[in-house]
Amino acid sequence: MERLILMGDEAIAQAAIDAGIMGAWAYPGTPSTEIFEYIEGHKPADRQIFTQWSANEKTAYEEALGMSYAGGRCIVSMKHVGLNVAADAFMNSAITGANGGLVCIVADDPSMHSSQNEQDTRFFAQFAHVPCLEPSTQQEAYDMVYRALSFSEEIELPVLVRIVTRLAHSRAPVVPQPRIDQPRQPLITDKNRFILLPANARRHWAALIGRWSEVEQSVWDLGLDKLELRGSKLGVIAAGVSWNYLQENLAGVEHEISTMKVGAYPLNKPMLAQLFAHCDQVLVAEDGYPFIEQALRGVLDTPPKPVVGRITGQLPRTGELSPTTLRPALGLPAQPTATPPIANLSGRPPALCKGCPHITSYLALNKVMAEHGDGGRVLSDIGCYTLGALPPYTAIDTCVDMGASVSMAIGAAATGVFPAVAVIGDSTFAHSGMTGLLDAVRANINMVLVILDNDITAMTGRQESALVGSPLIKLLEGIGVDPEHIRVVNPIPKHQEAIEQVFREEIAYTGLSVVIPTRPCIQIRRK
Ligand SMILES: Cc1ncc(C[n+]2csc(CCOP(=O)(O)OP(=O)(O)O)c2C)c(N)n1
Ligand code: SF4
CATH class of the missing domain: 3.40.50.970 (Thiamin diphosphate (ThDP)-binding fold, Pyr/PP domains)
Incomplete structure (x- = not known):
């Protein structure tokens, strides 16, 4: 083969x-x-x-x-x-x-x-x-x-x-x-x-x-779990990639540690029983939450033998495990680490690409929001445009889960936030923004929804987006957004002032409006 x-x-x-x-x-x-x-x-x-x-x-x-x-x-x-x-x-x-x-x-x-x-x-x-x-x-x-x-x-x-x-x-x-x-x-x-x-x-x-x-x-x-009992009284349960980290640390080392590999759930109770019967203490290495460790400890924290891992602090409670973080818990000395020769390079925070259409939209929005003092908020969402949270734009106030921008703006507007602006990408709008918009339409919420239509799902690698261009406009009209307050703009720098004016007008309108900056992501051709 x-x-x-x-x-x-x-x-x-x-x-x-x-x-x-x-x-x-x-x-x-x-x-x-x-x-x-x-x-x-x-x-x-x-x-x-x-x-x-x-x-x-x-x-x-x-x-x-x-x-x-x-x-x-x-x-x-x-x-x-x-x-x-x-x-x-x-x-x-x-x-x-x-x-x-x-x-x-x-x-x-x-x-x-x-x-x-x-x-x-x-x-x-x-x-x-x-x-x-x-x-x-x-x-x-x-x-x-x-x-x-x-x-x-x-x-x-x-x-x-x-x-x-x-x-x-x-x-x-x-x-x-x-x-x-x-x-x-x-x-x-x-x-x-x-x-x-x-x-x-x-x-x-x-x-x-x-x-x-x-x-x-x-x-x-299915035979996806494996048990190897050895002389020492330490047993290590390792699941998924943590099994690799264990192997990496034990390779070439003379050891007497008993091991159990977990490859499937529900947990293999008969195998666990054998491990617990053999060992005095069990260390659990798992990537993610302490799922196995918690199951073994139970709500009363009374495992049959001491169980250690992420809950008890032998391993870090959050973040990925690695071969290095696992070593001390196995009682192995730390390994020397190489210092990267480029250690002096300064960090590069992620940023919107030069020429990204979202930039003009944010510059225009920032200008108009500033005219309203500090009372307004921009509820945003997940996509490339989330990078608008970072300087030099610092244009958005929230990013929680896909679709939350629209529904959170409804809640904020209902509390008296003005202007209440929601910013969402086309793919995220199709994913779970449109149901929130239906709620906004039915209550004619006083908010401005900005749908950044760049033709694709840019952040995850430029996959096709389910709703862009004219079908998007038709959908907005179909679910009841007043066509007079659906405003399509072209976010190129020379149109920035015109876009600011559109934001001004729609914020001034008491009711729901949708502004759609429409221009393809500049990386689209790379696909
Ligand atoms: C529930 C969920 N599914 C998938 C993702 C991954 N994801 C992050 S942003 C995004 C979509 C971004 O596309 P779009 O809204 O069009 O914005 P763009 O990146 O093009 O500006 C996806 C799929 C996620 N964060 N949450
Ligand atoms: S990939 Fe496209 S949408 Fe994302 S930052 Fe770059 S130009 Fe903007």
Whole structure:
């Protein structure tokens, strides 16, 4: 078999193709974006695979669930906060179950390299009662996804695969498995299965709880956890990429540490029992929250033997683990670190590109907001335009979650903030801004919504955006924004004064207006 050099994201995508998916859906987000991009770019000529960037993670998950319902294998991928958006569909899909293999890949971002939090997806899997697999290498990422698609069919449940940034974005050799045909399960004929009326849902939920110990056993039978008992009384449990950090530290070292590798959840209770019977103390190394450590300690903090890790301070409580942070907890001396020869380089904060259309919009907005003293606020959102928070613009006051700009501006305006301005990008508006706008229209909120239409989803690498140009204007009119207060402007520097005047007029209007600075991102051609 050929050996491929793949990023974790690409290994997952290749596995999904080889295991016979008929569809892949996603909404972009670092570090998961490349999964979908790879599938889109590597569809084998001899098979049909439906691929589409979805409007948001919830629609992506539901589109995949529809394919699973109809019997096809599929994957849906997103970043960790995307699962918050897809949570309604995800939670309920544990109750309907899956028909065709349904694998949801969620990429967590410990240390928040490009995210607003470091939430740990393993809690979501536990919450929903869905098995979760956690690879430690690119090869495992490949093998787990390849297996997860058929496993999902066997247990008739979606399967979640959790990865983290380090695995998603680093490369290693991967040996693929044979490409299989695209299997199709028979259509579901039991009408009650996917109709979650309370009477059905109660029955399905009770059935899931009733067979949960069987599901657990099937997860353990996948053989993804490994136990090695040795002489010393220290045992180390390591999950996902932390297993690599452990291996890196123990390579070439004579040691007697017992180890347990966790590759799947629910946690392997029989294996844990063996480890605890053998060891006097257990150290837990896991990237993300102290999920395993907390489970072992329990609410009363009474584990059968001392358990240490992130909660007890042997490992840092927040941020990514690394081989270096793990060493002292293993009782190993610190390794000498090399001083980079370019240590004197000053830091370079991220910035809007020179010539970015958002710059003119912010310069104009800043000028007009200043005319209103300190009472106004600019509620913003997530995208390249969030960089407007930094000097020299310092143009925005908030950035919380996708779509929050519009709904938070409603709340602020209702409290008397004036001017209340919301700033959102086109992709973010399509993702989850338009529902907030519907609320604003119905209450004719006195606010100005600025939709920065740069034709693409720039921040995550210039993917297509679901709603730009004239369809965007038609939608605004269709949901009831007064056409006289939909103002399209061209954000080039020589139009700045004209744009300021448009902002002035729309702020002066008592009611809802939408201003749309429309000009393509200057990086668009690089795609
Ligand atoms: C729930 C969620 N999904 C995905 C992301 C990743 N993400 C950050 S900004 C963004 C969209 C940016 O596009 P747009 O709104 O068009 O603004 P632009 O970057 O083009 O200025 C995405 C997908 C996220 N932060 N949260
Ligand atoms: S990538 Fe495009 S939208 Fe983002 S800062 Fe650069 S020019 Fe602006």
